[in-house]
Amino acid sequence: MAPESTSPLRRLLATREASVVGALIVTVIAASFWIEGFATGRNTGFLILDIAAIALIALPMTLIVITGEIDLSVASTLGLTSAVMGQLWVMGLPLETIVPLCVVLGAVLGAVNGLLVTVAGLPSLAVTIGTMALYRGLAYVVLGDRAVADFPFSWTGGATARIGETQIPWVVLLVIGLAVVFGVVLHATPVGRALYAIGNNDEAARFSGISVRMTKLWLFVASGAVSAVAGVFWTLQYSSARADNAAGLELSVVAAVLLGGVSIFGGSGALAGVIGGVLLLGTIRNALQLADVSSDTLSIVTGLLLVISVVAPNVVTRLKERRRATAPPPDRAAADSSPSSSPTVPAPSKR
Template sequence: MTTTLEPVQLSAPAPRALVDRVLKMRELAILAVLVLMLTATQIDNSAFLSEQGVKDLLLNATILVLVAVGEAIVVITRNVDLSVGSVLGVSAFAAGSFLESGGNPVVAALIAVVLGAAFGALNGLLVSIGQVPALVVTLGTLYIIRGVDSIWVGSREITAGDLPSGFTSFGHDGLAFVPYLAVLAALVLVAVAYYLRSYRSGREFYALGSSPEAARLAGVAVRKRILTAYVACGALAGLAGALYLARFGNVDSGTGSGFELTVVSAVVVGGVAFTGGSGSVYGVALGALLLTSINSVLPSIGVSSVWVQAIDGILLLLAIAVDRVVALRVANVLRKRAAETRSARHG
C-alpha cells in the first residue's frame, strides 16, 4: 500500500497541503491589504496612526475578534451561529444589571460568559441531537433571544454613570497604545489557536467539518464536538458582551442587533471556508481587523460610512469565490490522485 502511494504524493500535491497553502496566502494577502490601507490613510491623514488612533483601532476590533473566533469554531464544523449578536446584547445587559446593583465586575463578566454558554448549549443541543439545520436553529434563537432581551430591557438603558468607574476605565485604559481589552482578546485568540492545532479534540473539529461521515467512522464524537463548538461560541459572545459594556459604557435593547452579519463576514474573509474543515483563527482575527479598519479609514479620508457595508459585502463575495476556486482545485487534485493510484496498481 505504501509503495504505490509514494509516486502519487510526489507527482501531485496533497489536497490538505494545497488548502493550507492557499489559506496562508489569503492571510498574507489580508495583512498586505491592511498594511497598504493603513499606510495610505496615514499619508493622507498624519494623525490617523497616532497613539490614540492605533488604540481606537484595536479597541474597535476587540469585540469583533472575540465573537468571530467563537463563530470560526462553529463554522469549522460545517455549521453556523446567527444568534451571536443577540447573545452579545442580552449578556451585556445582564452584566450591566448586576453591576448597576453594586455587583463585582469579575462576577458580572462570569455571568455574561455563563449566560452566553447556556444559549450556545441550547443551539448545540438542537443542532447536534435534534438534527435541525444550524441555519434554521440559530435564526430562530436569534429572534427568540432578541425578543426576550426586548421584553426584559424594555425602554431601559444602562449608561456609564450606572457602572463602577474601574469597570469603564478597564474598557479604555491599556499599556501605552495597546488597550487591556486587546490584550485579553489576544490571549483568547492564542489559546483557541493552540487548542485547535495541538490537541486531538481540537483537530477533530476540522475532521468533522471536512467530512462528518468519515469523522463518525473514525470514532469522532460528532454530537459532542458540535455541542462543544456552540458552547464555546456562546461563551465568547457572552464575554464580548461584558467587554462591550466596558468599552462603550452603554447598553439597551438594540445592542448587538445585526452584528452577526459582520461576524460571519470576518470569519469568511479571514479564510475559514463556509463549507467547514479549514481555516485559522489567526486569519479570522486579521479579517476582523480589516473590516473594523475599513470602518475607521473611510470617514477619515472623507468617504461616507454608507460604503462600509457595500465594501464588506464585496469582500465577502470575493472570499466565497476564492473558497469555490480552492474547492474545485482540491476536487481536481483528488481525481488525479485517484487516477494515478489506479494506474499504479494496474501497472
C-alpha cells in the same frame, strides 16, 4: 528533466493567509498616506477597541465554521448579556457577581443552540437565525428601551485603559490570550484535527470514533460564553447597557472569518488568517470612518467583503480545475518536449 519542487517560501506566499496579510499591509500604507489622522497612536488605540469584540467572537466562530456549522446568534447573545447586566446592576447586584453570571448565561444560550443542532438534528443556519431573533427579543423584554449607564468608573475606565504610556488598550491582552488558547486547540491538539475531519466529512469522522455531537455542542457553548464576555466588554467600553447593543455585528464576525480563509463549507482554514481578516476588516472600516463615510456605506463595504470572501475561493478553485483539465498529461508533455520525440530525418541511401 524532473520539474523542480515548489519551495516552502513560495507555498507560504501562495496561501490565503499570506494574501490577507498582504492586503492588510497595502491597506495600512494607503490609508497612512491618504487619510489624515490614521497613522497615529491614538487612532490605533481606537481601532483596537473597535475590533476587540469582533476578534473575541471570531475565535470560537472559526472553529464552528471549520466543522461546517455557523452561529448567527452571537450579536444577539451579546445584546441579551448587556441587557441582563444592566438589569442586574439596577437591582443592586455588584459587578463582581454580575460578570460571571453573564458568562454563564452566554454558555447556556450557546448550549441551547448546540442542543438544537446536535440532538434535534436541525441545521445550524436555521437554528441560529431563529435564536438571533429570540435572544434579541428577550433583551428587549429584560431591559426594554432603557439604557443603564451609571456603572462605576473603575470598571468602565478599566475597559478602555491603555498599557503604560502606550496607546494600546489592555483588552488586547485578553484577545491575544484567548487567540493562543483557541490556536493551540485548533492546530496542536487531536481536538483540532477532529474539527477538520468533521468539516470534511462528519459521517466519516463519526465512524472513525470522533464524538461529533459532543464536539459541536461544546463549540456552541464556547461561542455563547465568549460572546457574553464580548457583551460585558462592550457594555463597559461604552458605559451603556442596551438591548440593541451590537446589532448586526454577526455579519462583521462572519465576514472576518471568511475573509481570513476559512471555507464556508468547512474543513479548511487557519486561525492566523482569521486574525488577519479581523484586522483587515477593522482597518478598512476605521479608514472609511476617518474619511467621514456614512454608516450605510460601511454596511455596504462589509457586505461586499462578505460576498467576495465567499465567491473568490470558488472562482480560484474552478480556474485551477479548468487549467488542470486543459493541460496535457505530464508523460505526454515530457515526451513532446524530449529530443527523442522530434521527427527523424532518414539517412541518405548509398548508390
